[in-house]
Amino acid sequence: MTLLRLPGESLIARAGRGIAASPKAAIALVICVLLVLAAIFAPVLAPQNPYDLKEIDIFDAKLPPGTVGYNGMTYLLGTDTQGRDMLSAMLYGLRTSLAVGLTAGVIALAIGTTLGLAAAYFGKWLDTLIMRLVDLMLGFPKILVALMIMVAFGQGTWKVILALVFVQWAFFARTVRAAAMVETGKDYVEAARCLGLSSPRILFHHLLPNCLPPLIIVGTIQVAHAIAAEATLSFLGIGLPITEPSLGLLIANGYHVLLAGLYWMSVFPGLLLLTLIFSINVVGDRLRAVLNPRLAA
Amino acid sequence: MFVHNLASPSQVGQGGLTRRWREHVTETEYRARRAMTTFVIRRLMQAVMVLFATSLIVFVAVYAIGDPLEILLPSDASETEKAQVARSLGLDLPLPVQYGRFLWAALHGDFGNSFVYNQPAMTVIFERLPATLELTITALLMSLLIGLPMGLWAGNRPGTMVDESIMTGSILGFSLPNFWQGMMLIMIFAVWLGWLPSTGRGEPGTIFGITTSFASWDGIRHLILPAINLSLGNMAVIIRLTRTGVQETLPLDFVKYARARGLSERRILMVHVMKIILIPIVTVIGIEFGTLVAFAVVTETIFAWPGVGKLIIDSISALDRPVVVAYILVMVTLFIAINLAVDVAYSLLDPRIRSRAT
Numbered sequence: 001m002t003l004l005r006l007p008g009e010s011l012i013a014r015a016g017r018g019i020a021a022s023p024k025a026a027i028a029l030v031i032c033v034l035l036v037l038a039a040i041f042a043p044v045l046a047p048q049n050p051y052d053l054k055e056i057d058i059f060d061a062k063l064p065p066g067t068v069g070y071n072g073m074t075y076l077l078g079t080d081t082q083g084r085d086m087l088s089a090m091l092y093g094l095r096t097s098l099a100v101g102l103t104a105g106v107i108a109l110a111i112g113t114t115l116g117l118a119a120a121y122f123g124k125w126l127d128t129l130i131m132r133l134v135d136l137m138l139g140f141p142k143i144l145v146a147l148m149i150m151v152a153f154g155q156g157t158w159k160v161i162l163a164l165v166f167v168q169w170a171f172f173a174r175t176v177r178a179a180a181m182v183e184t185g186k187d188y189v190e191a192a193r194c195l196g197l198s199s200p201r202i203l204f205h206h207l208l209p210n211c212l213p214p215l216i217i218v219g220t221i222q223v224a225h226a227i228a229a230e231a232t233l234s235f236l237g238i239g240l241p242i243t244e245p246s247l248g249l250l251i252a253n254g255y256h257v258l259l260a261g262l263y264w265m266s267v268f269p270g271l272l273l274l275t276l277i278f279s280i281n282v283v284g285d286r287l288r289a290v291l292n293p294r295l296a297a
Numbered sequence: 298m299f300v301h302n303l304a305s306p307s308q309v310g311q312g313g314l315t316r317r318w319r320e321h322v323t324e325t326e327y328r329a330r331r332a333m334t335t336f337v338i339r340r341l342m343q344a345v346m347v348l349f350a351t352s353l354i355v356f357v358a359v360y361a362i363g364d365p366l367e368i369l370l371p372s373d374a375s376e377t378e379k380a381q382v383a384r385s386l387g388l389d390l391p392l393p394v395q396y397g398r399f400l401w402a403a404l405h406g407d408f409g410n411s412f413v414y415n416q417p418a419m420t421v422i423f424e425r426l427p428a429t430l431e432l433t434i435t436a437l438l439m440s441l442l443i444g445l446p447m448g449l450w451a452g453n454r455p456g457t458m459v460d461e462s463i464m465t466g467s468i469l470g471f472s473l474p475n476f477w478q479g480m481m482l483i484m485i486f487a488v489w490l491g492w493l494p495s496t497g498r499g500e501p502g503t504i505f506g507i508t509t510s511f512a513s514w515d516g517i518r519h520l521i522l523p524a525i526n527l528s529l530g531n532m533a534v535i536i537r538l539t540r541t542g543v544q545e546t547l548p549l550d551f552v553k554y555a556r557a558r559g560l561s562e563r564r565i566l567m568v569h570v571m572k573i574i575l576i577p578i579v580t581v582i583g584i585e586f587g588t589l590v591a592f593a594v595v596t597e598t599i600f601a602w603p604g605v606g607k608l609i610i611d612s613i614s615a616l617d618r619p620v621v622v623a624y625i626l627v628m629v630t631l632f633i634a635i636n637l638a639v640d641v642a643y644s645l646l647d648p649r650i651r652s653r654a655t
Contacts, residue, residue: 139584140629140632141588224472228472231477238613251476255480270474273477274472
């Protein structure tokens with residue numbers, strides 16, 4: 001399973017080689033890239049703009065997949081209760097889901113990494129304080145903390161991102177601290193210190209590059225978690241506002257008509273969400289096997 | 298057992314040594330107990346501080362979400378009516394005074410009356426708690442009863458098709474968005490096949506004076522789908538944890554000795570390896586139980602299960618402040634208790650944690 005580290009091989013090259021060696025992970029990565037491309041080019045790819053009221057027709061509401069509408073358009077995946085083309089709505093929803101998940105993941109990564117590096121490098125009371133906070137955060141289920149934040153601040157895109165960052169930074173901080181603790185004892189850090197380099201420079205230029213492998217693994221998995229958490233909050237009606245429907249919100253809309261047998265409104269967006277989260281997790285799982293220094297040793 | 302073993306030198310006639318052994322044991326035991334007590338007291342004090350901080354944050358935060366008067370009164374209510382209701386609910390007082398009154402009452406277990414149910418908030422929550430616990434415990438047991446054997450199976454055959462399928466299946470298990478997975482269960486088993494009911498708790502039966510879904514066939518039928526929905530993600534976690542445990546334990550020397558002694562593979566796996574891997578699993582169960590209680594919010598919303606999870610979502614949308622605050626504080630207390638229990642269990646299983654804490 002684990003790969004030998006070739007001399008002079010960069011981290012990304014090693015990760016790439018590891019993924020290419022596993023057909024399952026390679027397919028998952030291709031799917032991830034395709035989905036990101038589909039999200040970016042949603043306005044070009046979508047048959048209609050689902051949020052332009054001129055383009056949707058209420059008479060086309062609740063059409064099953066494959067039906068040809070009044071305006072002569074074929075709805076491959078059917079329409080929703082408002083007469084929107086499901087495929088178009090899903091492409092736009094994918095866009096929102098990915099944007100929220102990635103933004104939250106990147107912000108949480110930045111905050112968590114900084115705190116984790118600082119805790120490991122400065123130690124003493126700062127370490128105690130940060131790690132106590134981390135323990136406290138990890139002691140509560142993420143969904144409950146996110147729920148409390150949404151109750152406190154109300155709905156909204158940035159509020160969802162805030163809630164996701166709040167529940168995720170601790171995972172990054174813990175991971176980076178563990179890796180940086182090992183690194184701070186090494187000679188190159190001492191050498192950098194003797195050269196009189198500033199602390200931020202040592203932290204981000206010297207320590208950080210050596211803590212990257214576990215960070216990449218956790219980062220991948222946390223993006224998947226963020227996307228799932230946002231979908232869950234939106235489904236519960238305390239996440240994204242109705243004006244920016246993510247995949248979670250589309251599924252929530254489909255939930256109300258599921259018992260009436262109108263399955264396509266919730267099945268298709270759910271399958272897309274599952275494909276997205278599943279492929280990210282498969283890639284993450286493979287990265288863990290390839291990059292984990294403990295396994296590779 | 299300890300005393301017998303340690304006092305055994307007396308059998309070879311070294312009386313002095315026996316006494317010293319005994320003293321040594323008592324001293325170590327005494328220190329260990331004192332360390333344990335300090336550890337528990339310290340964690341309890343931390344717990345009280347966390348609870349206090351949470352109560353403050355939650356109170357201020359929930360105060361900000363909206364005006365309950367708008368919900369309670371018709372839109373054409375006059376200003377005097379509004380003022381009257383506000384006064385009767387204590388909403389006209391300054392925020393610090395409201396918090397002081399809230400905290401004092403909360404210390405007495407009184408979170409005020411629910412605006413919606415017109416009953417004490419704690420009563421509303423405790424009425425629904427049994428339904429949630431029933432669902433959560435069923436889901437936890439299911440994930441253990443299925444997850445443990447699957448993890449053992451996969452871990453015992455690394456790299457085979459069985460292992461690959463179980464591991465990919467477990468990734469699928471925690472990738473499945475909980476709410477969507479529940480909807481698919483409803484669609485397949487309730488709408489298409491019509492085998493099981495999709496919503497509600499049915500008619501729970503009574504056994505030994507306790508009302509529970511386990512006591513009636515209707516109750517069990519209603520419990521199946523929600524319990525599967527809640528347990529799948531957790532099952533994936535248990536499978537992965539067990540598999541890792543098996544793989545880390547199998548190369549150890551004691552397994553080789555057990556094989557050398559001619560024990561069957563089944564006995565080695567089920568007894569000797571199991572003992573080792575159960576330690577991390579037992580400690581994870583505490584945390585996982587908490588996660589299940591929290592995720593019950595999603596399951597209960599989908600299956601209209603009348604527990605606290607559905608209550609909190611309804612209360613958030615109805616701006617039923619006392620219930621939201623009481624729910625969050627009950628949950629925080631529950632998690633603090635779980636974390637404390639896990640820490641104590643862990644320090645009992647692994648003395649190194651305890652010595653670090655003192």
